[in-house]
Amino acid sequence: MITLSVCTGVSAKDSARERLRETYIDSLPRLTNPDDSLSALYNILDLSGIDNRAEAASTLLDFGMRHGNDELCLEMIRNLANYHFSNDSIMAELLEMTQSFEPSDLQKETLAFVKVFSEIKASGSMNEDDRQTHVVDLIKEFNSTPSDDPYDQVVQLFILCINLGGETQGELLESYFNILENKIKQLPVTTYALRNLFFSQESITFTNNGEYEKAVKSDRQLMDIVDIMQSNYAAQGRIYRNFDTYRYLYLRRMLRNFPALTLDEAEKYYSCIMTLADSVPDIKRAITESNDPHVFLLLKQGRYKEAIPMLKKRLSDNKSINIYQRRFLLRNLIKAAEKTGDDESLINASRDYVDTLKKYVKIKNGERYRELQIVYEISRLKEQNASMELQRQMQTNNFQNTIMNISIGAAGVLLLVACIFVFLFFRFRKLSKQLSAANRDLRHERDQLKETRDQLIVARDKARTAENQKTEFINYISHEIITPLNTVIEYSQMIIDSADDSKREYLDRFSQVLRLNTGMLRTFVTDVQEISIMEHNMMSIKLRPSSLKNICTLVVDSVRINVKPEVELKFAKAGAPDTSINTDPYRVEIVLLNLMSNAVKFTESGSIVLDYDVNGDNTVTFSVTDTGIGVPAEKRKTIFERFRQIDPEAEGTGLGLHVSRLIATLLNGSICLDESYKQGARFLFTIPVNKPEPASTAEAAL
Known part of the structure; x- marks a missing residue:
């Protein structure tokens, strides 16, 4: 069984590589042969740390442009795109520069690489709604107008997968990953940059989804690619070019997916990581900070008691782990606590796991919902395309039939x-x-x-x-x-x-x-x-100055004898100043008597109030308000028709409201039921204040 190695301290190899790099920089002015200069510049790039690589790549790009070395230029463009993908202006400049080279497989691969890296930044800055709309447009574009060029197809699918990955990590994304993988396999086997980018994205998605076998398979293909590239660079004399950092990332991810590994495989990958840590200070620092390889190996070996403290320490760093990693680590902490009987750790981890799981489920539900929306839009677009295709075929058939008919017709003319x-x-x-x-x-x-x-x-x-x-x-x-x-x-x-x-x-x-x-x-x-x-x-209308108070008082006094003892009969304007208008008082009294009689008839208790208001539009509105049984909703539209009654068993002929409407129309006024009043019934009777032009009897009958 492999035991754990604790990585501490910083290797002196950092300083040694920096001194060697400075030696090559100092030698450049003395070199007169372009091949020697190129070799030195390559060594400077390969020995540079993270802070110096972009500058070294720019120097090599300038060298390649001066000497017409397209292969070198395109390689450095890919390097610079990797370093500056978040800088829009630099990426636009690199894209324009790539387009200026003669078309070739290498030029097309570089162009695709730059476009894909530009989309990573653009996709990350979109909100969910814009990205979802963008995804639907990309799917529509891919399905309706696919490019004939395989590189353009790869770019289309890469951009689609990047944006789709921001919406969902589910089945829809995996289905397009499968299509993209088939398209990449159709490209030349030397398109390592695109293959590397694809398998990295695919492995991350599979890891987040807990599909350990698929994730390990993708990382193994990445390991094969870097081995080939390492061998090619060595053949070119680039002795300092190595992919140890990439190997560490792939090995660590495979070890993180240890459920898909055998114990021998897990111990082998751990040994490789420790070997890399001895030679690469950055890797040693990363292991010291996270302890990920140690934790994963301990879990695979079943050494749960030793893994628990490391898992707790890793989980305490909320900034460096996402929801997927946190869920994975908590699940393993719970398992380790169960195996060791650590109840306190089990309870705390379970509580934390429930909270994390809620967030995870919420994220997954959101992803699933957005995925269903996208699938729905895709289905709708496919249906539209099918309908358009059917319509096009029908038009073609119709055109052919038309030509045939014309020919037959011409023959018989x-x-x-x-x-x-x-x-x-x-x-x-x-x-x-x-x-x-x-x-x-x-x-x-x-x-x-x-x-x-x-x-x-x-x-x-x-x-x-x-x-x-x-x-x-x-x-x-x-x-x-x-x-x-x-x-x-x-x-x-x-x-x-x-x-x-x-x-x-x-x-x-x-x-x-x-x-x-x-x-x-x-x-x-x-x-x-x-x-x-x-x-x-x-019927004639006889207009004359009329007192509103007299009209209302007469009406109230006329119905008072029939009011039930429990009902209060009121004239609201009894104490207010009088108002005089030009109208036919007898006809107005008939309408008000009909309305008041209905109120008296259907009000057993409460109040009946007669009121009027002079409106700003030169009209006066009488209102009769009661607290009776009201007017049922189904009868509100028919109560003004002749022989219509609210209660068929009640006394009356059902003509009063019909007569009232005819008189109101004859007076150039109106009468209606106030449907907003809910405590009984309220009728509104409106007539002009000034001398009206009497409506024709034909209009009154209507």
């Missing part, structure tokens, strides 16, 4: 023209006979229409006579009914007045019933008569 003359001759003879018969039919129809017209005139005259007779009958009946009713009321009152006090109270109850029913009958006859008058343009 001559034959048709020859037949037309023969046909027209016989047709003319037939039409002459049909025309004569049609003339006879028209004369017959003319005589029938004249006879029908005469019949309609007679029917119209009969209808007018019947209408006049109906009006005369209504007037006659009204007179013949109202006169006896008045007599009945008067004689009933005389009987009560002539009775002694002992019987008067008894007879008075019958008299009230008699007056109530005769009053209802008289109201019905009066309403029918007024409707007939208004519908036949026979």
